[in-house]
Amino acid sequence: MADRELSTTGYLILGLLADHDWSAYQLAEQLGRGVAELWPSADRGRYALLNRLSDDGLVATRQEHTGKRARTIYAITPAGRAALATWLSTPVRPPTLEFEGMVRVLLADQGSLDDLRATLARTREQALAQREVFARYAAYISTTGGTFPERRHLFALANTFMVGHYEHIVAWTEWAEAHLASWPDTVSPATTHGDQVREMLAAGRDALPPEEA
Incomplete structure (x- = not known):
């Protein structure tokens, strides 16, 4: 079995x-x-x-x-x-992401601008809280060795990733809120803010290999 x-x-x-x-x-x-x-x-x-x-x-x-x-x-x-x-020893599966706030961002044209701003604000609050949780884990492991002191080098790798993950979310919400500042609603910017949309997508395009950019 x-x-x-x-x-x-x-x-x-x-x-x-x-x-x-x-x-x-x-x-x-x-x-x-x-x-x-x-x-x-x-x-x-x-x-x-x-x-x-x-x-x-x-x-x-x-x-x-x-x-x-x-x-x-x-x-x-x-x-x-x-x-x-x-x-x-087997190949690892690709990482996945379960992120309700991002789903709400994708569907935000069916709601109000205030709804979208509230989603970003709440997402930022949650990320700040979770970043603090992992910062406290780091302090705890640093001073006591944690529950698995023989694995603290591995926990250090994972903890650094998690802190950085939540820092990225905080930075992204602040960036998104700044771009929303000139939006009159969640629908019209698709046509009225073309230059801004292209600027936002530039970071994604820049991540392509040189031969595909």
Whole structure:
């Protein structure tokens, strides 16, 4: 059964168990510490996935008691470590983005200019808040080593990306708000602001290889 295809979330759980045995609740805590922003579906179906990992022999379980309360503790098995190592050697899938604010931007011609401005403002607030979260993670790991001190060099790589990601969103919202300043609505700029639209698209064109630009 262990040859069934495993989801990225499954490998993520194996990775968390690779250095520490956890209960399902403790795994949920770890998944909430910056992982959800990288993999939003990480906590979805967690219990069913743990059962599957156990059925496939990739994790082992044991019972621990605190007083009269019992909890199940999960530990990675040698087969689980082998499966994780094999997965890490395979080609990575392209990154994806789930961004409701951008969907609203794309459909903004069906709403008001105030709606669009509100979307940009809220997106900026959210990005600032998330940037602070990862900045605090960086400070915590720097001073304590974090929950996985043996992985802090890897967390440093990921944390720098996440801070930069949210900084990019903040900068983009400010850039977008500046361009909206002369728009009378969300419809007419397609024809009345042609020069501005071409200027905004120039950055995209500049990203093409020289032979295609």
